[in-house]
């Protein structure tokens with residue numbers, strides 16, 4: 001008997017092949033259908049990756065489809081996800097979860113009512129570096145967080161924004177460099193540093209001529225833990241530099257650059273980098289009882305594009321089987337969107353924005 005979870009993919013654009021390849025590499029998943037608002041795109045995708053091209057209504061009606069992975073423009077994630085959940089499918093949506101809190105809440109409510117699993121892609125959670133830093137923080141290796149610094153100084157050409165009529169629009173991208181590109185690091189920041197309570201942001205559109213949203217934004221933040229921090233994102237930083245997340249605590253610092261653990265420095269211990277830093281963080285955090293490969297297996301996010309998507313989809317598959325909660329569930333997807341939207345509100349109003357949990 002074939003016990004693979006049968007997936008349909010909605011939105012056959014640039015990220016779709018990453019999902020198709022990841023699912024093809026997982027023994028207990030099968031991509032059986034695909035759909036797109038433009039049927040010729042679904043047909044071309046089907047010809048390359050093998051699923052049946054179907055209309056969306058037929059995906060929803062097909063009892064042989066167990067799960068849907070939503071790779072459509074960001075502002076359509078919740079609408080498609082809600083319909084799929086109501087049709088009894090498990091749902092993965094690409095990042096960001098959606099572009100408004102109302103949409104995120106609708107998706108969360110549909111998930112609760114359906115009892116199906118919901119995951120939001122945030123693949124850098126599955127990078128070995130971020131898992132090792134999380135282990136180090138959980139074990140108190142860095143002490144109490146004092147300062148965090150998140151930077152995404154990326155570059156996108158005008159042609160990139162012109163390549164899809166939804167890109168860089170408020171209506172479907174929900175913002176510019178922070179909502180689209182920066183949300184990965186915002187999610188890591190939220191996961192590793194905890195909830196922010198205040199945000200003050202400034203944004204501008206500087207380097208692109210046909211772009212209604214921001215291509216540069218900076219923010220200062222305070223966290224519930226007492227830590228303070230900065231966030232900078234751009235798609236105007238030619239030629240583009242690796243994303244960087246630095247966490248400085250009372251006992252040490254960790255710096256993730258690109259997808260690698262650039263530095264782990266703990267007072268009284270040798271400063272280490274790269275693989276040595278990952279091994280050190282994991283071994284110290286587990287009291288030496290577990291090898292680094294247990295908490296941060298080399299096959300997870302080892303650097304090749306697609307590995308972290310594969311790891312996140314493997315987590316989702318396991319949760320569909322067991323009923324467990326995916327590592328990046330709807331609540332966590334919403335948290336990242338909430339922080340991005342708070343930055344936008346502050347940039348628009350010129351005011352400090354208090355997030356839920358802020359003291360009056």
Ligand SMILES: NC(=O)c1ccc[n+]([C@@H]2O[C@H](COP(=O)([O-])OP(=O)(O)OC[C@H]3O[C@@H](n4cnc5c(N)ncnc54)[C@H](O)[C@@H]3O)[C@@H](O)[C@H]2O)c1
Pocket residue numbers: 010011012013014015016035036037038041056071072073074075076094095096121123164180
């Ligand atoms: N995790 C990552 O690293 C990563 C990378 C790239 C994109 N993404 C996310 O994936 C999503 C898609 O981005 P992309 O770059 O692939 O965009 P894209 O424009 O290349 O592809 C989107 C596809 O969705 C289709 N579509 C539009 N409306 C639809 C509908 N109602 N039903 C089905 N299909 C529909 C479009 O025709 C298009 O083929 C975005 O939310 C983006 O943020 C994530």
